Amino acid sequence: MHNKFMLNEKINEALVSVLPITGIVLLLCFTIAPIPSSMLVSFAIGAVMLVLGMAFFTLGADTAMTPIGNKVGAYMTKSRKLWVILFVSFVLGVMITVSEPDLQVLANQVPTIPNGVLIMAVALGVGIFLVMAMVRILIGISLSYLLIGFYGIVFILATMVPKDFWAVAFDSGGVTTGPMTVPFIMALGVGVSSIRSDRHAGNDSFGLVALCSIGPVLAVLILGLMYPAKGTYVPVEIPQVDDSRGLGFLFIHGLPEYMKEVAVALLPIVAFFFLFNAFVIKLEKKPLRRIGFGLGYTYIGLVLFLTGVNVGFMPVGNYIGKIIGGLSYNWILIPIAMIIGYFIVAAEPAVHVLNKQVEEMTAGSIPERAMHLSLSIGVAISLALAMIRVLTGVSIMYMLIPGYLVALALTIFAPKIFTSIAFDSGGVASGPMTATFLLPFAMGACEAIGGLERIVTDAFGVVAMVAMMPLIIIQILGVVYRFRSRREEEIRQRIQARIDVYTDEDIIEL
Numbered sequence: 254m255h256n257k258f259m260l261n262e263k264i265n266e267a268l269v270s271v272l273p274i275t276g277i278v279l280l281l282c283f284t285i286a287p288i289p290s291s292m293l294v295s296f297a298i299g300a301v302m303l304v305l306g307m308a309f310f311t312l313g314a315d316t317a318m319t320p321i322g323n324k325v326g327a328y329m330t331k332s333r334k335l336w337v338i339l340f341v342s343f344v345l346g347v348m349i350t351v352s353e354p355d356l357q358v359l360a361n362q363v364p365t366i367p368n369g370v371l372i373m374a375v376a377l378g379v380g381i382f383l384v385m386a387m388v389r390i391l392i393g394i395s396l397s398y399l400l401i402g403f404y405g406i407v408f409i410l411a412t413m414v415p416k417d418f419w420a421v422a423f424d425s426g427g428v429t430t431g432p433m434t435v436p437f438i439m440a441l442g443v444g445v446s447s448i449r450s451d452r453h454a455g456n457d458s459f460g461l462v463a464l465c466s467i468g469p470v471l472a473v474l475i476l477g478l479m480y481p482a483k484g485t486y487v488p489v490e491i492p493q494v495d496d497s498r499g500l501g502f503l504f505i506h507g508l509p510e511y512m513k514e515v516a517v518a519l520l521p522i523v524a525f526f527f528l529f530n531a532f533v534i535k536l537e538k539k540p541l542r543r544i545g546f547g548l549g550y551t552y553i554g555l556v557l558f559l560t561g562v563n564v565g566f567m568p569v570g571n572y573i574g575k576i577i578g579g580l581s582y583n584w585i586l587i588p589i590a591m592i593i594g595y596f597i598v599a600a601e602p603a604v605h606v607l608n609k610q611v612e613e614m615t616a617g618s619i620p621e622r623a624m625h626l627s628l629s630i631g632v633a634i635s636l637a638l639a640m641i642r643v644l645t646g647v648s649i650m651y652m653l654i655p656g657y658l659v660a661l662a663l664t665i666f667a668p669k670i671f672t673s674i675a676f677d678s679g680g681v682a683s684g685p686m687t688a689t690f691l692l693p694f695a696m697g698a699c700e701a702i703g704g705l706e707r708i709v710t711d712a713f714g715v716v717a718m719v720a721m722m723p724l725i726i727i728q729i730l731g732v733v734y735r736f737r738s739r740r741e742e743e744i745r746q747r748i749q750a751r752i753d754v755y756t757d758e759d760i761i762e763l
Contacts, residue, residue, distance in 0.1 A: 267305075271300060274597050281573055285585070286576040288576075293569075295565050299561040303558060303566070305554075305557050309557065313549070316547030318437050319437075320544055321440070321526050326440060326443060342441070345437070350379040351518065353429055356429055357372070363713075375472050379465045383464070396673050400676060418476070420709070421713050422469075426467065430466055435680075459673030459674050466679065466680040511555075515559065570689075570690040590640045591633040596629070598632050599625065627723065630726055643702065643712060660676075663732065667728040671728055675724045676724055682719055682723050
């Protein structure tokens with residue numbers, strides 16, 4: 254009964270998240286970007302699957318992924334053995350990244366590097382940087398110093414790599430922090446940070462996602478030195494369906510494929526946890542059963558989500574982008590992308606996990622509503638910049654370098670907690686909806702405007718732009734928060750000073 258109530262609640266949350274973006278797409282379909290009727294029905298079915306998938310996934314994240322991360326983190330804390338913490342962190346980082354559905358989507362669209370090579374390189378990058386993140390938590394190293402140092406290395410290395418790899422590398426950093434990674438890694442950070450007793454320990458539990466986003470960027474740039482040849486991009490396939498039976502076959506054919514893909518992705522994590530439980534933590538039957546059901550919800554949710562997004566959303570995104578890109582007034586891509594970006598953040602499953610955990614960890618001082626608004630504004634601006642790139646062909650580095658310089662400069666002025674949350678939010682905002690709707694949307698527009706040869710350099714990078722802007726927006730929110738806090742403290746001190754000048758007799762007389 255409790256799970257049924259929670260599922261209904263999650264479905265309502267998913268509806269609120271998905272309906273705005275669905276409404277925008279339908280409005281475009283009935284006005285400036287008409288699409289075939291079969292594709293419209295496919296999109297509607299995909300939207301329903303998306304709502305159900307998000308509901309089951311978020312329920313699974315609450316009942317399984319977060320508790321598993323907490324249990325593993327708590328064990329590592331109790332062991333107080335550095336090698337245990339670092340080894341388990343590395344193994345989990347690699348396994349979770351291989352399981353990340355967003356990475357699979359991106360790898361299938363990158364023509365330059367073999368899929369398996371790209372996925373394993375990115376997974377190793379996440380594993381190594383998760384180890385570094387754990388060391389940072391244990392020692393208490395400032396996140397700002399690490400971010401400035403590692404992003405400096407990233408941009409220096411980028412000068413040695415062919416420009417075809419720039420956008421793909423930064424996109425890789427965004428897609429690795431998706432619905433599988435975020436709940437697990439953030440829960441792991443909370444568990445490990447409890448080993449410290451100082452007042453900054455809770456703040457340092459954030460920042461893991463931020464550091465884990467850098468590893469994939471470096472990994473792909475290094476691969477760029479090994480695979481310098483330019484590949485041929487294969488555009489998104491637009492399905493042709495003649496009747497309702499053919500439409501049904503699209504979903505029936507796609508469902509087993511994603512059932513297998515998600516099963517393979519989840520298997521390492523499930524196996525790791527049950528072995529870990531059998532030999533180490535040894536949970537009782539009731540909590541173990543609860544986690545088992547949670548893993549089942551996670552599986553169902555991801556299967557429905559990926560099927561709905563890939564079969565229903567991706568082709569429609571590409572098709573609409575191609576139509577609008579071919580218009581004489583294709584500048585309209587910019588405001589349309591901004592509106593889509595503002596609402597699409599709400600449809601990212603991992604965003605809900607982050608916003609909820611931020612509100613809990615900050616005891617409500619950073620409310621979920623403020624986080625959501627900040628992310629929505631940041632993503633809207635980033636998609637406007639991405640569409641400017643599609644229209645003009647300007648190099649992504651002309652946007653990334655100034656953007657990251659501003660973001661890194663803000664780390665000096667913003668409170669540490671806001672810096673950690675900002676760099677975590679960048680990776681989280683660029684989830685499966687970005688990779689499977691906005692990236693094909695940009696590809697379709699780019700193909701219509703400049704042909705297939707421009708896609709790798711100008712369409713890729715949408716995920717990177719989405720990952721960058723929240724770093725700036727949320728840290729600006731932090732600077733405003735610090736300014737307001739200081740002003741309130743000054744007012745409080747002035748009032749206190751005036752009260753202090755009165756004697757007890759004065760107060761009695763008054």
